[in-house]
Amino acid sequence: MKYKKLNTLLIFVMLLSLLVSCNINNEIISESSEITSEVSTFSSEISTEASAEQSEGGSSEEQSQPNNDLLRISFIDVGQGDCILIKTAEGNNILIDSGSLESKDKVLNYLEFENVDEIEYAFFTHPHADHIGAADEILKSIEIKNVYIPNAVTTTQVYNRMLDELEKHESVVQAKSGQKISFDGIEIDILSPIKDEYNDLNKYSIVMKLTYGKNSFLLTGDATSENEVEMLEKGLDLKADILKIGHHGSNTSTSSEFLTAVAPEVAVISCGVNNRYGHPHQETLEKLKDIDTYRTDQGGTIIVYCSLEDYVIKTER
Numbered sequence: 001m002k003y004k005k006l007n008t009l010l011i012f013v014m015l016l017s018l019l020v021s022c023n024i025n026n027e028i029i030s031e032s033s034e035i036t037s038e039v040s041t042f043s044s045e046i047s048t049e050a051s052a053e054q055s056e057g058g059s060s061e062e063q064s065q066p067n068n069d070l071l072r073i074s075f076i077d078v079g080q081g082d083c084i085l086i087k088t089a090e091g092n093n094i095l096i097d098s099g100s101l102e103s104k105d106k107v108l109n110y111l112e113f114e115n116v117d118e119i120e121y122a123f124f125t126h127p128h129a130d131h132i133g134a135a136d137e138i139l140k141s142i143e144i145k146n147v148y149i150p151n152a153v154t155t156t157q158v159y160n161r162m163l164d165e166l167e168k169h170e171s172v173v174q175a176k177s178g179q180k181i182s183f184d185g186i187e188i189d190i191l192s193p194i195k196d197e198y199n200d201l202n203k204y205s206i207v208m209k210l211t212y213g214k215n216s217f218l219l220t221g222d223a224t225s226e227n228e229v230e231m232l233e234k235g236l237d238l239k240a241d242i243l244k245i246g247h248h249g250s251n252t253s254t255s256s257e258f259l260t261a262v263a264p265e266v267a268v269i270s271c272g273v274n275n276r277y278g279h280p281h282q283e284t285l286e287k288l289k290d291i292d293t294y295r296t297d298q299g300g301t302i303i304v305y306c307s308l309e310d311y312v313i314k315t316e317r
């Protein structure tokens with residue numbers, strides 16, 4: 001049954017991604033409602049199967065009840081940087097990082113395409129420009145209800161621009177290991193930062209594990225191997241199906257011990273084509289050789305569609 005569902009999901013999402021990639025490439029957003037309705041039709045198919053599984057034969061009431069869409073996690077291609085949009089099954093939004101200032105238009109277009117007019121939770125993982133460069137622009141144009149930032153201090157212009165906008169926000173939370181958020185069926189566990197002070201901004205990165213039904217994601221910002229050791233020593237549950245590789249695949253992250261503990265089926269690397277840092281580094285790719293790896297520099301935006309049972313991944317190109 002699970003296999004059959006996965007196949008149906010795969011075929012559907014292949015069709016869907018054709019539409020999505022057309023839209024992304026041409027910046028045509030008029031078809032988005034059509035896509036949403038197709039996703040909706042499909043997700044009620046899934047829910048029908050699920051309720052049929054639960055109650056022998058499934059009552060017609062249960063079958064006709066409209067269920068939610070799929071959860072969508074988009075690793076938006078922002079060149080060298082990170083920007084992840086999570087659209088919940090209920091249609092609410094979570095944003096992790098903004099990409100750099102140069103990718104501002106791309107991100108804002110994507111948010112428009114996904115009908116994002118409000119963001120419930122935004123996490124700006126750490127104050128580097130490739131993660132928060134467009135944060136002030138997003139804060140200006142979209143209402144964000146809860147903002148999480150780490151307790152990192154820097155004096156860069158990009159950071160100050162973000163802080164200026166954040167001053168207008170009431171709900172800014174200092175992210176810390178141990179915090180938990182439950183929202184729209186998603187459990188978010190903040191795993192790092194663990195310590196109060198570090199000698200490098202990357203080490204302040206907010207690392208979170210996100211669980212939705214049977215699917216789990218570990219999203220790491222630019223956390224380094226030092227953070228990975230801390231998380232391992234703290235005995236945190238790091239196991240996840242999908243790992244967003246730390247620091248764009250740099251060799252200063254993704255230690256073998258950490259990778260073994262996460263034991264992901266899929267790795268996602270967010271990095272720019274021919275970036276000047278040489279990300280992802282060869283050593284990291286070597287460690288990932290037996291793991292299904294997706295890269296934004298190769299595939300463009302990467303979208304993971306999740307039901308409570310399964311997930312399917314599609315790329316822009």
Ligand SMILES: [Zn+2]
Pocket residue numbers: 081082128130131222247248
């Ligand atoms: Zn970065």
Ligand SMILES: [Zn+2]
Pocket residue numbers: 126128201202222
């Ligand atoms: Zn960084």
